[in-house]
Amino acid sequence: MTDRPNFVVFMPDQLRADALGAFGNPHVSTPHIDSLAARGTRFTNAYVQHPVCSPSRASILTGWYPHTAGHRSLTHLLKEHEPNLLRILKNAGYHVTWAGARGDTFAPGVTEQSVHEYGFSTMPTVAYGGDYPDGIWSRLFYRGRVPDDGRIDPDEAAVRTAEQWLSRPPEQPWVLFVPLVAPHCPFQIEEPWYSGTDRDTLPDPAAPADDPSREPRYMQAIRDRYGLDEVTPEQWREVKATYYGMISRLDDHLGRILRAVEDSGAADGTVTLFFADHGEYLGDHGLIEKWPSAMHDCVTRDPLIISGPGLEGGKVCEAMVEMVDVLPTVLELAGVEAPHRHFGRSLAPLLDNPAAQHRTYSFTEGGFTVAEEPQMERPTFPYDLKGDLQHEDPALVGKAVAVRDQEWTYVWRLYEAPELYHRAKDPNERHNLAGRHELASVETKLKDAVLRWLVETADVIPLAPDPRLPQVDLPTP
Secondary structure, three states, X not given: OOOOOEEEEEEOOOOOHHHOHHHOOOOOOOHHHHHHHHOOEEEOOEEOOOOOHHHHHHHHHHOOOOOOOOOXXXXXXXXXXXXXXXXXXXXXXXXXXXXXXXXXXXXXXXXXXXXXXEEOOOOOOOOOOOOOOOHXXXXXXXXXXXXXXXXXXXXXXXXHHHHHHHOOOOOOOEEEEEEOOOOOOOEEEOOOOOOOOOHHHOOOOOOOOOOHHHOOHHHHHHHHHHOHHHOOHHHHHHHHHHHHHHHHHHHHHHHHHHHHHHHHOOHHHEXXXXXXXXXXXXXXXXXXOOOOOOOOHHHHEEOOEEEOOOOOOOEEEOOOEEHHHHHHHHHHHHOOOOOOOOOOOOOHHHHHOOOOOOOOOEEEEEOEOHHHHHHOOOOOOOOHHHHHHHHHOHHHHEOEEEEEOOOXXXXXXXXXXXXXXXXXXXXXXXXXXXOOHHHHHHHHHHHHHHHHHHHHOOOOOOOOOOOOOOOOOOOOO
């Protein structure tokens, strides 16, 4: 490993782990991601700490859990007084570049503190979104095929910006941060990616639970309000195929950036991290998109891959991993000390030995208290129904914590009954086993783990102490 390697951090939005060839999906074409995994380590049990974009990104960049500093919403972003991975690396002498303009991570002023360059050198000519087909399609966030007419959307502009920057990278160690939108909805893609997936070969989504009374209430509320119970299998396959097309284009974008790194001569000194901020229901459980208190595997499992010089390839790590672990991993590889207390554990030992001990549990949290209803999002179409549900019945989006070990998932909810899923036999988490007498010891163990985790991670004491008796200068009377 180079003493101070460069880093490419490539972060899609709303990407399910099981939607990649490297993670076992035979229906989607992802040769560049698969090749990256073959050259590095793929983590099969990595989980995000929040099921929504901004809180998850804040957690990844700080090594803090969402509750540690209240980063639990789309509007409480990282502040100037808070640590973040990009600023830590910049302060340690790295040249940090953010390709593109995702404004859902840093509060005003923090971007300028954290990076040397930000934005586009090739500007987008079109935004995401637009008109939707008639009927249910808008509530599936589906637009389908869009014209291949030379338009430059924000992801294409970000990739072109990264390619141009890599044509003359700085001599000092550098970080290239590329957070893209895809495959976040609306589900839309141009040719040839739109037609790249055979709809007829796709399996049906995981069905809703046999007993809806054992599900959290938001699930049927969404189905009812959106009209999702009327969606046909053919429509679900169309949405899924379009999502897979977006992923294939994303794969092409990654391939272009990695080729640009190779052409720059920096490949032998560059570590690449590939991961998402959360997943996507994609029809599983009869749902689409995500929800602030959704804890299902399809929304919270992350396709984390790390590859680079000196790191042996072709490894698969099944250890329980949290995305807060990214920060200390990058810092250890860079030879940089974290200037703050955090809750991540470096994955560097697992890059050498995937079977090494790491974590017993992975935790995810989300949701709000009823009293926080005024601070919940008020989105416009086509997210309007989602926002309406949250404001009409804020308990639908009540606080929740999920804890996972290698075998079980336990979900504690503030306003609803708990859930217990035996993932070994129920990987889609459809059958809630909470309350069964024969599983009482399992439920108690995991509930105790949640309590201990909340107590241990409730806050952080800053490393720099304040004087207890500071000198106070007052004007003389």
